[in-house]
Amino acid sequence: MSGEEKILEVKNLKTYFFTNMGVVKAVDGGSFHLKKGQSLGIVGESGSGKSVTSLSILRLVPKPAGRIVEGKILYRGEDLVKKSQKEMRQYRGKKLFMISQDPMTSLNPVFNIGNQIGEAIRRRQNVKGNDLREKIIEMLKLVHIRSSENLIHAYPHQFSGGMKQRVMISMALACQPEILIADEPTTALDVTIQAQILKLMEEIRQKYNTSIILITHDLGVIAKFCEYILVMYAGKIVERADVKTLFKGNKHPYTRGLINSLPHLGKKQQRLSSIRGQPPDLLNLPAGCPFEPRCDYSIERCSHEYPPTESAGKGHLISCWRWREI
Amino acid sequence: MPRSSRIWVHMKNAPLGGLTILFLLVMAALFAEFIAPHSPIDQDITQALKVPFFLKGGTLSHLLGTDELGRDILSRIIFGARISLVVGFIAVAISGFIGTCLGLISGYFGGKIDSIIMRVVDVQLSMPYILIALALIGALGPSLRNIIIVIGITSWVDYGRVIRGEVLSVKENEFVDLAKIAGCSTYRILLKHIFPSVVNSLIVLGTLMLGRIIIFEAALSFLGLGVQPPTPSWGIMLADGRQYLTYAWWLATFPGLAIMLVVLGTNLVGDWLRDMLDPRQRAVVRGKR
Amino acid sequence: MKGEAILEAKNIKKYFLMGKEGIFSKKARMIKAVDGINFSLYKGQTFGLVGESGCGKSTIGRCILRLYRITDGEMLFQGKNIDIFDGKEKMQYHRDVQAVFQDPYGSLNPRMRVGEFIEEPMLVHGILNSRGRRERVKKLLEVVGLNADQARRFPHEFSGGQRQRICIARALSLNPKLLILDEPVSALDVSIRAQILNLLMDLQEEFGLTYLFISHDLSVVEHISDLVAVMYLAKIVEMAPCERIFKNPLHPYTQALLSAIPVPDPELAQEAIILEGDITDPITLEKGCPFRNRCFNASEECTEKEPKLIEVEPNHLVACLKIR
Numbered sequence: 001m002s003g004e005e006k007i008l009e010v011k012n013l014k015t016y017f018f019t020n021m022g023v024v025k026a027v028d029g030g031s032f033h034l035k036k037g038q039s040l041g042i043v044g045e046s047g048s049g050k051s052v053t054s055l056s057i058l059r060l061v062p063k064p065a066g067r068i069v070e071g072k073i074l075y076r077g078e079d080l081v082k083k084s085q086k087e088m089r090q091y092r093g094k095k096l097f098m099i100s101q102d103p104m105t106s107l108n109p110v111f112n113i114g115n116q117i118g119e120a121i122r123r124r125q126n127v128k129g130n131d132l133r134e135k136i137i138e139m140l141k142l143v144h145i146r147s148s149e150n151l152i153h154a155y156p157h158q159f160s161g162g163m164k165q166r167v168m169i170s171m172a173l174a175c176q177p178e179i180l181i182a183d184e185p186t187t188a189l190d191v192t193i194q195a196q197i198l199k200l201m202e203e204i205r206q207k208y209n210t211s212i213i214l215i216t217h218d219l220g221v222i223a224k225f226c227e228y229i230l231v232m233y234a235g236k237i238v239e240r241a242d243v244k245t246l247f248k249g250n251k252h253p254y255t256r257g258l259i260n261s262l263p264h265l266g267k268k269q270q271r272l273s274s275i276r277g278q279p280p281d282l283l284n285l286p287a288g289c290p291f292e293p294r295c296d297y298s299i300e301r302c303s304h305e306y307p308p309t310e311s312a313g314k315g316h317l318i319s320c321w322r323w324r325e326i
Numbered sequence: 327m328p329r330s331s332r333i334w335v336h337m338k339n340a341p342l343g344g345l346t347i348l349f350l351l352v353m354a355a356l357f358a359e360f361i362a363p364h365s366p367i368d369q370d371i372t373q374a375l376k377v378p379f380f381l382k383g384g385t386l387s388h389l390l391g392t393d394e395l396g397r398d399i400l401s402r403i404i405f406g407a408r409i410s411l412v413v414g415f416i417a418v419a420i421s422g423f424i425g426t427c428l429g430l431i432s433g434y435f436g437g438k439i440d441s442i443i444m445r446v447v448d449v450q451l452s453m454p455y456i457l458i459a460l461a462l463i464g465a466l467g468p469s470l471r472n473i474i475i476v477i478g479i480t481s482w483v484d485y486g487r488v489i490r491g492e493v494l495s496v497k498e499n500e501f502v503d504l505a506k507i508a509g510c511s512t513y514r515i516l517l518k519h520i521f522p523s524v525v526n527s528l529i530v531l532g533t534l535m536l537g538r539i540i541i542f543e544a545a546l547s548f549l550g551l552g553v554q555p556p557t558p559s560w561g562i563m564l565a566d567g568r569q570y571l572t573y574a575w576w577l578a579t580f581p582g583l584a585i586m587l588v589v590l591g592t593n594l595v596g597d598w599l600r601d602m603l604d605p606r607q608r609a610v611v612r613g614k615r
Numbered sequence: 616m617k618g619e620a621i622l623e624a625k626n627i628k629k630y631f632l633m634g635k636e637g638i639f640s641k642k643a644r645m646i647k648a649v650d651g652i653n654f655s656l657y658k659g660q661t662f663g664l665v666g667e668s669g670c671g672k673s674t675i676g677r678c679i680l681r682l683y684r685i686t687d688g689e690m691l692f693q694g695k696n697i698d699i700f701d702g703k704e705k706m707q708y709h710r711d712v713q714a715v716f717q718d719p720y721g722s723l724n725p726r727m728r729v730g731e732f733i734e735e736p737m738l739v740h741g742i743l744n745s746r747g748r749r750e751r752v753k754k755l756l757e758v759v760g761l762n763a764d765q766a767r768r769f770p771h772e773f774s775g776g777q778r779q780r781i782c783i784a785r786a787l788s789l790n791p792k793l794l795i796l797d798e799p800v801s802a803l804d805v806s807i808r809a810q811i812l813n814l815l816m817d818l819q820e821e822f823g824l825t826y827l828f829i830s831h832d833l834s835v836v837e838h839i840s841d842l843v844a845v846m847y848l849a850k851i852v853e854m855a856p857c858e859r860i861f862k863n864p865l866h867p868y869t870q871a872l873l874s875a876i877p878v879p880d881p882e883l884a885q886e887a888i889i890l891e892g893d894i895t896d897p898i899t900l901e902k903g904c905p906f907r908n909r910c911f912n913a914s915e916e917c918t919e920k921e922p923k924l925i926e927v928e929p930n931h932l933v934a935c936l937k938i939r
Contacts, residue, residue: 045804190667195875195887220877243881261809263838274809278774500722508736509709522726
């Protein structure tokens, strides 16, 4: 499936937001890599930093409050952090494409679908007129939308959520990106539509060998779709592993607590095990490990020193003082 | 994040210029008798058309010069502040009250009532306010009391529309539904749930309207429809000073500056209040799920 | 297993009129949000109502709460028709039936202290005196797992999960018999959902509450429900006790729905039944089965006849022409 070629390497990424209330360390020292054709999942809850990670890769961190203060993002050896916005435009929409949760804000409401897909196509190739129309129809077919004159001239608001996402995916296909970042692409969609979209994304990955970074809070989607997973909490990557190891052999208290707290379809339990406490307040993070206040395994050290990242073998990395005992 | 430090953050950004202007305005209005160097209505033809103190021939006893009847400009401006403020506050209160009530009713109940009220708003907005003022003053007679009433009645529409818009979005919140299923009366829902959520807009709009209403008063007085001489109003001073613009420019310029500064002040303060009271400005990063 | 039925919904219909065609309106568009629903809620039990967007499940909740007036049918609470309540009965009904909604941020009045917010229903019904109410608020806060001294705080000082607890405290303040829970955990972080679900289950046991649990999340519904009904486009397509529906779903839509849910277990590689197309526009429905254009079992007769909800096995009802 995925080759050994690393096409994206993120090294010690730190993206901070400087607000009136203080500094929010949205991403605090994240490092990972992405191989060609691989499906990488980033899972986390609110405040984990998963969305900001994807925005950082695309250099779309909202200014002036947000800034990448440290780190490298190497796309095929080129450090994206050092690029200007003008240079980034050569990457965005071509080699790097992003689909977000709400296609309503990604699709321009005043242009019809044909226009928008056409624009995506023209970024890569110079086609016009009838050739362009044929390409548009081809793109729509790839996402299983039967096109017609009416459809091409229709506007985004006339489409359902699922169809809008499919249009976004067809625009992504038109750009033939190497990396597709999907930020909660199916969260707002019904389950049956979600299944369609995920299947579509997998088809694309197989067919074009596109690497996909899937960002979500839904562990079920992650289990189904991703080969390798990063678990984020309060800006830090606390555990990472291939999908099987993460679900069956996880070693970080947060990962374990999270997976255990999910109701499993088909296995009714008396009481769900849960993680105590509240989600982290990014303005008031404790020194040391941010998960410590909610952790059942915490020791003295956890409250003032953040644990180093250690390997348990085969690409399984954990940041926890006590992972060996868990 | 404790609430007090949130307020402190906004205090740091307070528009000192605007607040100072408004402070001076209120002081002038309250303590005119003690601050003003002369009486605003005392005439002294021998002192007519004296230049301001910073020009050749000016004296310190008439800092901003005198008008054609020898009345001290500075004193008239200070007393004029009282008129502007009285008209401003009372008219804002009247229009705010009418506008809020109608906006609440219109937004919350919708349907026919909403249509009727909005039609009234449209009709009123289609008529130039000067004409309405002229007609009403013509019927009631020009006086301080009457222009307050006229301004109050014509200005409510701005409130009405803004408040109605706010109500439309507030009533979509689940807490309104929860109030209904708790058995709250409509009156209680409007008073305790809807109204507190629109109070912010009310305050902000109030400060912005203050400036506009002061201009409105000046305009009406300029046209002779407002306060009558010898009561000093900035509008009347503008009117009187118009004919002397070419050689005794200070008669009209200083009252004009006063109006401009007050409106600027209210706008700055209004903007700041809006930012401070807007709950979305709370700047706590809630990450996207 | 079944106790007494405290709520009976008989052939409930709720239609909405959407705008008019013009000043001289020929036909205002009618949306059939709920189109002939029958079910009963039994004391002390949880009834799970599942479906995707537009199926009408939230609308039913609102009809039960009297936020909408039903277009047709009878809704009986403890034998009495809720549509014809007089003032006193209406107030009593509000004491008996409460709700918790989906959005913890929109559910709390940002300008009210949470203590006042929890107290409000008691205030409106004239229960206890001022001091008594305050005491009860403290107790309610503790019951839902918060600190009693947080009553003076404002909503923005609380997280999403804590806000839902506050909503639950308010819902309990009048000692209700029935709670309508409309997606109560869907907007919460995953790690918090388990806390709130556990709380709800504990409260149900402690106070003998009956729940109507509305959700699109089937794994949550399976965990908490005794009886489950699946809705599609304003109708119930399948209804059965919880284990039955999840172990042996009969209706094609239920089967597709269950197979589409991604299970957080990579070893259970399920092949999802992919339904083509989107959920039909509810306005353009004519005759026949509303699911026919997406159904993998559909045939000629499905476009002609509309299936009725019938009991094909003991306690297991399905609305499908193919299943007898």
